[in-house]
Amino acid sequence: MTEVLDTPNLAASQRASLRADFLALHGFASLTPLALPADASARRYFRLAEAGLLLMDSPPASEPLGPYLRVADLLCRLGLSAPQVLAADERTGLALIEDFGQDTYTRLLAAGHPELPLYQLAVDCLAQLHQAPASLSAALPAYNAARLAEEYGLFIDWYVPLLIGAEAAAALRERYLQLFAQACQAVASRREALVLRDFHVDNLMLLAGRMGVAACGLLDFQDALQGAAAYDLLSLLEDARRDLPDSLRQQMLSRYLGQRPELDAAAFNADYQVLAAQRHAKVLGIFVRLAQRDGKKHYLSHLPRTLGLFIRALDAPALQPLRALLDHHLPAHWRHGLDDKAQVQLRGLSHCMPQEQP
Template identity: 35%
Template sequence: MNGQTVIILDLPGEAETMRLGEDLALALKVGDCLALSGDLGAGKSTLARALLRALADDDDLEVPSPTFTLVQSYDLRIPVAHFDLYRLGDASELDELGFDEALSNGICIVEWPEIAEDLLPDSRITLKLEHRGSGRVATITAPEERMKRIRRVLAIRDALTGWGYAGARRRYLTGDASVRAYETLRTADGRDFILMDWPRQPEGPPVLDGKPYPKVAHIAEDAYPFVAIAGYLREIGLAAPQVFNADYEQGILVIEDLGREGVLDESGRPIADRYRESVACLAFLHGHQVSQDIPVTDAHVHHIPDFDPTAMKMEARLLLDWHLPWKRGAQPSEEERQDYLAIWDGLIRELEGSERNLLLRDFHSPNIIWRPHESGVHRIGIIDFQDAMIGPTAYDLAAIVQDARADVPATLAEQMMVDYVTLRRSLSSPSSPFDEPAFLKAFSIMAAQRNCKLAGLWVRLKERDGKPGYMKHMPRTLRYLAAALRHEALAPLRDWCHKAGIDLPES
């Protein structure tokens, strides 16, 4: 097979074989075929069992040998079909076992792949185990696209070992709409951490003035901003993760585990008290004036970018570039485009003089941890802030009051607004009063800007990135946009949306 690359690993004992299986569980994706070869007793079943238990996050998962059944299926985080072809009568019987369907829906682990080698995909990952002394050696061969993922999980393991976490138990925690992924770490002595996996990405195509989207919209591209903002939040008394280890070049961080409890109930509905506490936390944050330059290391100072007009318009353009073509099946006319951008020029001018300070950018339910055993603002754990900017503070309030991932009841949203304004008034001084009318106008403009961005982002995630699941948020986003457009300052945008045929709920 052409384009194959090879990795050779020493596995001194069974523990290392199991650990390789566990690490591979973090690398494999839907459509991967892992072909396990080696003599009897070489460790194929040991590795496969560790991989399956890691995917299940269940160390006691029953993993019977498929020697006699030929295939054993598992409904896990990623569905897995475990094949043992040792007793396969004829290679052609592989189709009858449902191999193609299993591969299209999940992962296939194949022991004794030599028996049906010609029928396995050329893109398979081949892992050969051979005895070497009292241990084993593993030879992994795969196309570069898949080997890149394997090298990544092995590089993370090497980094953890170098930081003193040798043998730590790694399990998948979550991914998000970005390039970051998260794992849980448990050390041999029972300490728990979170690993942030944030590989550097190649620079994308230019979208404005020769710059790619992340640079125009000020999206963090490495871990320095996260470490800087985490340190600042902790310094002023908020609960953000402590960063224990960071490899900025590779994008690997070990951070504090703030917990798993969120602000939604089991049905995905907001828990009112927790949302109100989140707003109190936000008011506390906005009552502290941040320095725009934060030292991170002896050689690096993070300059918090401004949420400038270019970035605001670039995000709002997602409605033009993605939502409208999806909705109508055709690109907007040049006149529509120019009118829309001119409206945003005017709305951004309306923000002049509004309060500006640190805004976290994504302060909503997925990024808030509830810490019931803490008190005050420490009950709110903040975990996503690497894209923080200096801009209208109203943006963050809009992000939580109009939570993109949950339906916030109108009565709760109104109470949150009252809570925030009341707290900001109490924290202000005669020399620096809280301008409520200006803030409420900025709130509506920022809510409209955020929801225009999201209405396009959900479509982009579906059509460009193959993540259609985010489209379930579209009806909520359009309801929030309609609510924001009720402010008199938003009348031009409301009229434009009506003419463009964007389906907004009636006010």
């Protein structure tokens, strides 16, 4: 069994030394790695511009490298574009991977690139991925009831306490989990596709010189599971980071289903609705946790959009009991966002609030 270094306990200087040794071992000692902006995870990336590579630093104790390597290999074998891995060391959690450049969907859309062809490409990529035999992803962990519950539980554990306090949220937790579990019963049993889980504009790239679905570069897929095919499509079309017109969302749903005539469209749409509520509940909790626990407050700007998507998802027939529970126990304003007191608590702005005049 390969020994794993407990890298989170290593000093930053020791981690930097590991990276330097790894680069030297593979002939890149003369290159200066440029640190890229960090995301919500513990992973870090460094650009080796002269070599067209990225150095991935994925701490083994929290972000083991093995899942990334296995899913990347699977995606490439399916004709999709995951970064090629030049070298990897699972013990240290370091890898040299292909650099796809800087044309993420997020940057392209911000620069005015037409959104329709980008979304068409992403949907076509998903359709090809999901047409692969489910047996190819059978070795991946299942997106089962326990994993779904761990995620939608983040809403009651992190977001709801801002509305009614920690004690009241804890008292509501069991019934909330029961009703969500009932709604997710069908999707929890699905083992029909490889689910990338973070299929959205930040993790998609347009790759010049590649044809067909290979032009869609895939990032951040190491947490992939085997589950319901609807999950990644809703992740793309109901993005916490940007508004998407309903007309485009419906057009892309039709495009996907048009490429998969073997599916029961009604069942797929029912899965989509339930998983939308599940994902948005998760994301609301994650964004609050990132702000409160990790000090990453920039994610709070996405809360209003995500809440709106969650509210809409609760209109699905399977979610009616859960919606009734929340409407009964949460303040009347909960559908409109956090009140001023919660906003101050969450953002840590009390020190700069204006003083009341006597």
